[in-house]
Amino acid sequence: MRTSQLQITTTKESPADAEVISHQLMLRAGMIRRLAAGLYTWMPLGLRVLRKIENIIREEMNNAGAAELLMPAVQPSELWEESGRWGQFGPELLRFTDRHQRDYCMGPTHEEVITDIARRDLRSYKQLPVNYYQIQTKFRDEVRPRFGVMRSREFIMKDAYSFHASDESLQQTFDDMHQAYTNVFSRMHLQFRPVEADSGAIGGSGSKEFHVLADSGEDAIAYSTEGDYAANLEKAEAICNDVRADATQEMTIVDTPDTKTIQALVDNFNLPIEKTIKTLICHASEESDADLVALLVRGDHQLNEVKATNHPMVKTPLEFATDAEIRAAVGAGPGSLGPVNLAMPVIADRTVAVMSDFGAGANIEDKHYFGINWDRDVESPVVADLRNIEAGDPSPDGKGQLQIMRGIEVGHIFQLGTKYSEAMKATVLDENGKDRLMSMGCYGIGVTRVAAAAIEQNHDEKGIIWPMPIAPFQVAIVPINMKKSDSLRAAADTLYQELKQAGIDVLLDDRDSRAGVMFADMELIGIPLRVVLSDKGLDKGIVEFKGRTDSESTDVARDEIVSLINAKISG
RNA sequence: CGGGGCAUAGCGCAGCCUGGUAGCGCACCUGCUUUGGGAGCAGGGGGUCGCAGGUUCGAAUCCUGCUGCCCCGACCA
Numbered sequence A: 001m002r003t004s005q006l007q008i009t010t011t012k013e014s015p016a017d018a019e020v021i022s023h024q025l026m027l028r029a030g031m032i033r034r035l036a037a038g039l040y041t042w043m044p045l046g047l048r049v050l051r052k053i054e055n056i057i058r059e060e061m062n063n064a065g066a067a068e069l070l071m072p073a074v075q076p077s078e079l080w081e082e083s084g085r086w087g088q089f090g091p092e093l094l095r096f097t098d099r100h101q102r103d104y105c106m107g108p109t110h111e112e113v114i115t116d117i118a119r120r121d122l123r124s125y126k127q128l129p130v131n132y133y134q135i136q137t138k139f140r141d142e143v144r145p146r147f148g149v150m151r152s153r154e155f156i157m158k159d160a161y162s163f164h165a166s167d168e169s170l171q172q173t174f175d176d177m178h179q180a181y182t183n184v185f186s187r188m189h190l191q192f193r194p195v196e197a198d199s200g201a202i203g204g205s206g207s208k209e210f211h212v213l214a215d216s217g218e219d220a221i222a223y224s225t226e227g228d229y230a231a232n233l234e235k236a237e238a239i240c241n242d243v244r245a246d247a248t249q250e251m252t253i254v255d256t257p258d259t260k261t262i263q264a265l266v267d268n269f270n271l272p273i274e275k276t277i278k279t280l281i282c283h284a285s286e287e288s289d290a291d292l293v294a295l296l297v298r299g300d301h302q303l304n305e306v307k308a309t310n311h312p313m314v315k316t317p318l319e320f321a322t323d324a325e326i327r328a329a330v331g332a333g334p335g336s337l338g339p340v341n342l343a344m345p346v347i348a349d350r351t352v353a354v355m356s357d358f359g360a361g362a363n364i365e366d367k368h369y370f371g372i373n374w375d376r377d378v379e380s381p382v383v384a385d386l387r388n389i390e391a392g393d394p395s396p397d398g399k400g401q402l403q404i405m406r407g408i409e410v411g412h413i414f415q416l417g418t419k420y421s422e423a424m425k426a427t428v429l430d431e432n433g434k435d436r437l438m439s440m441g442c443y444g445i446g447v448t449r450v451a452a453a454a455i456e457q458n459h460d461e462k463g464i465i466w467p468m469p470i471a472p473f474q475v476a477i478v479p480i481n482m483k484k485s486d487s488l489r490a491a492a493d494t495l496y497q498e499l500k501q502a503g504i505d506v507l508l509d510d511r512d513s514r515a516g517v518m519f520a521d522m523e524l525i526g527i528p529l530r531v532v533l534s535d536k537g538l539d540k541g542i543v544e545f546k547g548r549t550d551s552e553s554t555d556v557a558r559d560e561i562v563s564l565i566n567a568k569i570s571g
Numbered sequence B: 001c002g003g004g005g006c007a008u009a010g011c012g013c014a015g016c017c018u019g020g021u022a023g024c025g026c027a028c029c030u031g032c033u034u035u036g037g038g039a040g041c042a043g044g045g046g047g048u049c050g051c052a053g054g055u056u057c058g059a060a061u062c063c064u065g066c067u068g069c070c071c072c073g074a075c076c077a
Helices: A021-028 A044-063 A077-083 A111-121 A167-187 A262-269 A305-310 A323-330 A419-423 A447-457 A486-501 A515-524 A535-539 A558-570
Strands: A032-036 A039-042 A074-076 A095-097 A103-106 A130-139 A154-164 A192-196 A207-213 A219-224 A230-232 A252-255 A277-283 A292-298 A346-349 A358-364 A367-372 A382-384 A402-417 A427-429 A435-437 A439-446 A475-479 A506-508 A529-533 A542-547 A554-557
Touching (some): A044 A130, A044 A167, A044 A447, A077 A419, A111 A130, A111 A439, A154 A167, A154 A447, A167 A207, A167 A402, A167 A439, A192 A402, A207 A219, A207 A447, A262 A367, A277 A358, A292 A323, A402 A419, A402 A447, A475 A486, A475 A515, A486 A506, A486 A529, A486 A535, A529 A535, A529 A558, A542 A558, A554 A558
Parallel strands (some): A192 A230, A475 A506, A475 A529
Antiparallel strands (some): A095 A103, A130 A154, A154 A439, A219 A230, A219 A402, A358 A367, A402 A439, A427 A435, A542 A554
């Protein structure tokens, strides 16, 4: 393609509302244009990237035995009523009514539609397993769309759904998808990590997220320095190998005016922070006898709200008690709370359970107990993993320590089990001629988000640095001063045709701009390879070659440039 | 949904406090010169100053309401 056809419009400055680097660069490079909040047009340059990402995904899905189909973006409410999600899904589900006053939604995901397909088309266990996928536009009415296409409302997703007669079969396909995703992101030359994830409201037993590693990522990932363990911070298990030490102090009650925070307690009373406890009061679950329940974590630790929510004694979703509720139940407010003489169930983090001689609020305003010991001063609590792991914690697999890095979630694979097949009665006949619910898995990749994540991971002060497999063009031809030289124009055209013949995605900059402008634009839009043509060089039979990340260009014989580019592209 | 901010040319901004009919840089058009890292000079086009009321002889500027957008938080199959 020629720049004159592509109409590239680049800018030096980025719009003031573009916060993250990928958003800025995509706008500056003319890849995307914003239409409204969370809605973007993919311009020709950007669409080329999307298509390359899609093709890689499509190839790997096909290789893994999945079959592509295409479902409607608009879905009738009836299916969502059946699954129960018409009521459960919040305002994120965009609902509307047609001329006959029937309710519809823009599909944020397609479990209902695919389960409807499966229950109609699949009759026998002999047809299983089946894995359907599509690459299609989704809509989620995000509360706060942001970061450009990283968190937009309309976006393109590859979503796959598998159906099985047995859990073993589901596990097999889950593993196959794990491998396919690994292949996909490896082929895109992205640094990524599959991590254990909380399966959230969607339920199911197994769940793994694929994260592209980038400092700007919204998620924190814990990984083992020695082993393979990696998990989303919200899921990463905090283990405690310590043993509770014997009590050496008597419990004393201490006046602690103006001491409402852990930091104040540490500063004012010279208490090590590892000897303090945070007491957080939240609402108890329906099954629980109590209204409220207390969660204890060590003073220097952070409560993990996902872990807390998942605890059977805690209300889902997690809901902290208000000041008034706490005062009514305890008689003291936040800042003076602790486990001693607390009239509600107590769940303690594993680390808290092995503490001794520690300090905590006395449940009396402006008083704390110091020298508290479990069993002697207060009944031993229910113990659970409640906290976020911290860098340096032991890895749950026993290999090395955990460290934390940032990631962008670009893929998620789930084992759903029978959640949807049960609600929607998706059954096949088994070997005995009996109805059997199909097990399901679902597997997503955020196609548009991958493009943004690739930029977050690969850019410099000049612009985007596309990994070769997803670059909009593999090589740019930049002729210098073509306007005055018909021979240079002819030479540029010839090389352009040769590269096209060789099956290479080539962009010829035929704009007749000044050299600096063309260089800057090709670097901004991130084309991996560049060939500069000039009369001066061609007279000597030479062209200049430069990779996007090379510091200097090198002279290459004109006769050898095509094979050199071929070699660079193939790796 | 709670808190904060912004809205003036395609983009980035000034002007507003102290009312007098809109300006700068980039981009765009024309001409000349220039031509290997975002050229120079000269000329030019483009804005109902987010919308609707109000105050005033006069409103981008002051007042009221609305809308949109952004940031932080909550939320995120």
